[in-house]
Amino acid sequence: MKHDADFNLLQGAQNYTLDLWRSYRIWREFRMGFTKLGRIRKCVTFFGSARFDENHEYYKLAYDTAYKIGKDGYAVMTGGGPGIMEAANKGAKDAGALSIGCNILLPVEQKPNPYQDITLHFDHFFVRKVMLLKYSSAFVLLPGGFGTMDEVFETATLMQTGKICDFPVVMMGSDYWKQLGPFLDKTMLDLGTIDRRDLTYLKMTDNPQDALDIIKAPHACRIIE
16 A cells, blocks of 8 residues: 555654655645745635535535635635535636635545646645645635544634634534534633633634625734733
8 A cells, every 4th residue: 555645754753864855845845835825815715524515505605605705806725625625616716716726635535626726736734734724814614524623723723822813714504513612612611721712713604795794804913922
């Protein structure tokens, strides 16, 4: 079985020269991303499952939201695959907005969708995640699996710790997320593992216009002292 770059990188202590070579490959990935995306200014990144087809309500919600956001002058960026990612790229393209996909090779599910004006291919998850975050003005999170959850909580952590400015994180598909709110409020908050302010990072709506309004609202950068 042929393993990918992330698998090989994460196998513990190895030959120093080999790891040095890997660091060069990682640098080349960053350079590629910075070069292709360096002029992006207004961009909204969509996250969600690759497993919803075009007949699913969440696919349609992603399409409608990306279309409305695209019509308002924002570029739309996704992980570049099928499902929610395809829906968002398609909505942006149909709206005449710039549509971007940051693809990565996976054993299943991930193949580039055809609705991208700019397509990037990454070998390392963490480089790809930097690009999806660095060039975003906001996140739109639709129902998804571990990868989507990873993005929800990593983004909240970066805002909580002052690594990035507070910026809109819009969660859509409220039925899917209905158990998350009580867990944050009744478990994490009650036990003191998060603060009340931390709950303000995530906004919930199922209305594309409301999502756009949240994204366009002024947002100040919080300074950690």
